Structures are given as structure tokens and as C-alpha cells.
Amino acid sequence: MKRIRVFAIASAVALGGVISGCANTPNKLSNEKVSVTTYASAQSEFFPKRRSVGMGETKVRNTGEIETATYPLMGVRSCNTPRTACSVGVVKLVSTTELKGFDAGGATLAISLTYDLGRKQTMSDGFTTVTEEIPADVTSILQGHHVFAKQVYLPFGEMRKVSFEHGVDFVVCVNHADEHNMPTDARCEVDGIQSGTVSHDSLPVL
Template identity: 40%
Template sequence: MKTTYRRASLCLLATSILAGCANFAPTAHQATSVTTFVSAQNPFFASKRGEGSGDTQVRKPGTTYVSVGPLMDVRKCNAEMTSCAWGVAKVISHMTLIDADKNAATVAVELNYDLGRKQQMNWGNTVITDAIPDDIPVLTDNATFSKKVKIPYGQMGRVSFGHGVDFNICAVPADPQTLIAVNDSCNLDGIMSGKTAQVAIPEL
């Protein structure tokens, strides 16, 4: 199986106005560092994440940040591990910081999850493609998530999709002068190793 995109360290970010969140009026003045992370279960180690892409930056209230990718390979096998199906997963996220106070950040999150034989994404001027060969059984799935959520600072929230694909979000206050997070409680190393506790964000 040939994969043209692995373990990217940065998401592609583009600023746009999300129609579904247009009615959310920003009310916050607290500088807020927001971390988002998309990952898939490691196909060969059940307790660890296999592939992923994260981004941390101070978000502007009322601005929607769009992130596409990464492309992630997932698999599902029978009990004897003699037959496996594979798929390529992609998550597109739209995240808008609505409000932030001394205790928590309120964000509007819209996610689109797609799993199939082939996925594509743009990386600068390059089109990235990942595909499962035609002679291998394929996994297919898709889902959406849309919710306004309040996340206590330093708490890693998670939206889980099928076949071990997760979207994580975490927020902490940022110094208004340096725009640097006041602590490292949203560090992503623990997510990849499977050691960081996460709180599931409920579906609508």
C-alpha cells in the first residue's frame, strides 16, 4: 500500500467565515491559545495513536479556522487477524472561538469525517493523495458533528468517529503581550502515547 502523506506536523489552515456559525457574536477579550489535533488509532498498537496532525495558536474571537487533513490509514481485522480491510480517513474541521473568560473557552465546532478507498487534500500548491489498492477490502464511513461547547482550560476534549479516528480540542489562556500559552497543559505528546486523559464531547 502506497501512502504519500504521513505524520504531518502542521495542519493546513485557512481563514473563512463559516455560514453555520455566522450568528455567533464574539464577546471575549481574553487572549486564548487553542490546540486542535486530529489522529487515528495505530493499526498495530491498540493503546497508541498512529498518525495525526496538530496545531496550536492564539485564536481570534469570531474568526472561523478551517483545517483539512491529515490523510490517515486505518484498518479493521477479523479475530484471527487473517483478513483485514483498510480505509483512508480525512477530517475537515471548522472551529470558531465564541467566548473566553477566566475559567473556560466556548467554541463552535463543525466536523466532517470521511473514510473510503481514496482521499485527497491540498498542501500549498501540491495535491496530496492516499489510496487503498483495489485488491484490498475497503472500509467506508462518514459522519458530521456540529456543536457549541464550553471547554474548561487545560481539559482535552474529544470527538470520536468510527474506526479509531478522533478530533481533540484544548484551550488555555495566553499572555496578552507575548501571545504564548500560560502553561503546557494542552501538550499533544500524551495524546500520541495514549497517556493523556480526555473528556468526550457529547454529540447533539
């Protein structure tokens, strides 16, 4: 069974920032606001239809604005079919999204994701540091590193995903925003993904 040691200075934290981009779309709607939702999570190790660790964020963006987020460290595992032998690891996922422009039907985002998997990961915002490490006596450790970078046009209200190894997924969705800086409807809400009522398999890939 996996044992995890967590070392933290102060309390656990989800690190994030705000990002923006430059819009040069000719038919950009200057009086409309755009809400951008991002969500990253790992598949539950014990409940196949649910997510375990995850963090989501919804913000109204202006063109020229950039958002960077470091998600909570995620423990993952890979087992043989009878689950008599498993390898484990810790994932650190960082996203950067930039709003490039929008029109009546959707918005263009530049998306960059970095996925690191290994025995030990650390996240810090300069004030708080959190470290998660697999104990040294666990010898079967998962390792990996992947980078995703793409500029995409997203229709309003339609979720898209980027999937990485061992059940780690990033979801993004754009929507209209009202005068109170709130999404105009619930199409980008991620509650269903977190609870398992909406399957990640049903989401189109970027």
C-alpha cells in the same frame, strides 16, 4: 497485507487555515488572550497504545476568528478477533472551529467536523495535492461519512474529544495565553496523547 499507493504533486502537506468567531458574551474579558489547541490522529494499526498519523496546532485566537484544517490522510483497518481477515480504508478529516467568546473560566467554541472514509482520498491547498489510495486488488474496503457540529463551552486547560469509527479522534483544548502569544501552562499539550502515555479513553467527550 494492505498496500498503499501514494500519489503526490510536490510534497506531503498538512492543510490548514485560520478561523474565528463572534463574541457576544457579556462578561468577556477584553484584555485576555485565548489559546486554542486542536489535534486529530488515528490509532496505530500495530501498536494499540500509540497514535499513528496525526497533526496538532496551537494558536492564539481573537473572537470573530475562524480556523479550518484538513488533517493528514489516515489509513485505518478493522480486523476479526484472530486478525486473519481485515478491511482497510483511508480517512480524510476536516475541522472548522470558531471562537465565539470567553470568560474567566473558559471559552465557547463552535466546532464542525467532517469524516470521510473510503478507498481513496485526496487533499489539496491549491498548490500541493496528496492522494492516498488502496490498490484495486484489495476488495475489503471500509466506507463511511459522518458530520459533527456543536457549540460548546470548554473550561480552560481541560481536553475534550470527538471519536469517530476505526480509532480516529479529534481533541480540542483552550487555555490562557501570555503576552508572547504562548499558552500560560502545559495543560493543553498533546505530546502525551501522541506517545500513548495519555489514553484517549481518559478524555471526556464533547
